[in-house]
Amino acid sequence: MKKYILFLLTTIITLTSYSQTSFEKGYYITNSNEKVDCFIKNEDWKNNPTSFEYSLLENSETKTESIKAVKEFGIYNISKYIKATINIDRSTNAINNLTYDKAPKFKEEVLFLKVLIEGEANLYLYEDANLKRFFFSKDDSNIEQLVYKKYLSSHTKIGKNNQYKQQLLNALKCSSIASSTYENLQYTTNSITNFFIYYNECVHADITNYTSKEKKDLFNLTLRPRINNSSLNINNGISDGRDADFESKTGFGFGAEVEFIFPFNNNKWALIIEPTYQNFKKEIARDASNVSGGKMIINVDYKSIELPIGIRHYFFLTDNSKIFLNALYVMDLSSKSSIEYTRGDNSSLNSLNIKSGNNFAFGIGYKFNDKYSLEVRHQTSRDILKDYVYYNSEYNTTSLIFGYSFL
Structure with a gap:
């Protein structure tokens, strides 16, 4: 997990340094009434600025002017x-x-x-x-x-x-x-x-x-099918015989994302909500001398609706492509999910009802033409047996998420 966070931070720094910066044709007028045509960095300011960045020629050296020396500036x-x-x-x-x-x-x-x-x-x-x-x-x-x-x-x-x-x-x-x-x-x-x-x-x-300038669509609805690679590890503080490592399993999930883009800073920030169905079903068997028949079968059937809510930041590469980073808080609503311990003859040993805790998720993705997207997302560990004192569990998921925006 620490390696993943380090990778994400490194990616953010790199994207901040190299993502496209929009300088557009503009002007400023000095206190002595001299008009200077230039290219002004379009910050789409949420708060009124006290200074601005500009270059005299496109892709030339960047300079800064402030309210002290300028009486007016604009982007045509x-x-x-x-x-x-x-x-x-x-x-x-x-x-x-x-x-x-x-x-x-x-x-x-x-x-x-x-x-x-x-x-x-x-x-x-x-x-x-x-x-x-x-x-x-x-x-x-x-x-x-x-x-x-x-x-x-x-x-x-x-x-x-x-x-x-x-x-x-x-x-x-x-x-x-x-x-x-x-x-x-x-x-x-x-x-x-x-x-x-x-x-x-x-x-x-x-x-x-000046309020009639064209604004990008500030609302998107996206279908988000995904491939999940999930793993589950269970530890019992009293009996080692109830420990279980289900290792990783590839499965599928489906979500629908609602995105609200904030109307400032060139639409680089958004609020996202993404209800998602996911499931994890797996069975393991092991020899158990303390169980009649000498065998224990542990079966997990975990399905839930996840509700990630978080912030997205875009880095524009071209007019039709952009990279984005997500940071989300994930609430999990499990339904009819359990972990069953049985003997080799299928008679029941123990049954645990799954009730999961919440966790966090971080993702990096690419969006093209405002319709198609691809994201890699990793979730921090989630405890799916939080109501049991003597059980600890770690459920981890990394997803490859495909997106198609139709609104």
Whole structure:
């Protein structure tokens, strides 16, 4: 197991070093208004950056610029960030940390704001971990935060300061926009973005929408048949005669994987859930002088539904191929499974009901054309007799998993 973990860590380091890095055509504007065309590393930032990597020519030396020297940067047809000195309220929305103060607490900061909509009315976004703040400006006015804040209205109730609705009603009016539109606005990217598109269309302004870039499919459903190589070892702390080594056996299993890809960092991270049927059935016989007939037969019939839940990370090689690493926590639901000890004449000696513990799994795989995949996965040892004090067991599985994604 230690050798396997060492191999996996080495693989991660190697892939991190050599996997494809996406530099795309972009630009930046210095504080002295000099525009520099370049290739910017597209990080698909979840949190607003304070710096970015670029190269002046494709595949040339990589350099870094920061918010100190740059007033704007962007990747053509994908994203745009502008530097702004703004007042921002960083009050938390975490329930355990709310206060009775309804008013925002502003602090002046210099930040890169992500441009979502440009028109007569402009919309910007700032994200930092769990903090999300929208900002707006109209024509050449100063950039202003749209205020939304949770607070304690009483010891047991949470209030919401929805000042952003009134701000938009005061600043962005159009005859065809009903008052109910402002009232129904949610402080979410989709709701706020759609409103700014609606307003700019209402006043017949030209619109640049940076949220309409093409996104990869963020949900996949994959059929996952597999070849399993499994082994089982049983030890009894009282009687050596009940020990059993079933060694390895090749079998088959079948799973269906649901994958939710996180919409940031260029879709490199995903949550996976993979219900899987597996089984292990084997019989061994041995001479046993302390058993009538002189022979003991041990038969294991173990079948279960595994429920691995975990994280996947992709390393893109080309537009159509990628390598991935999985780390999963595996819950095991055994059903009608047992280990039977019998004499040579098939009379019963002992019967153990299998109830297994949970374990971990690690895998490395390759995916092609977003449809076909192949993975090698190893599971850590699982105790399938966890309810028995004097028995210890180790069930191990290494799998070769084939995948076909149809959704």
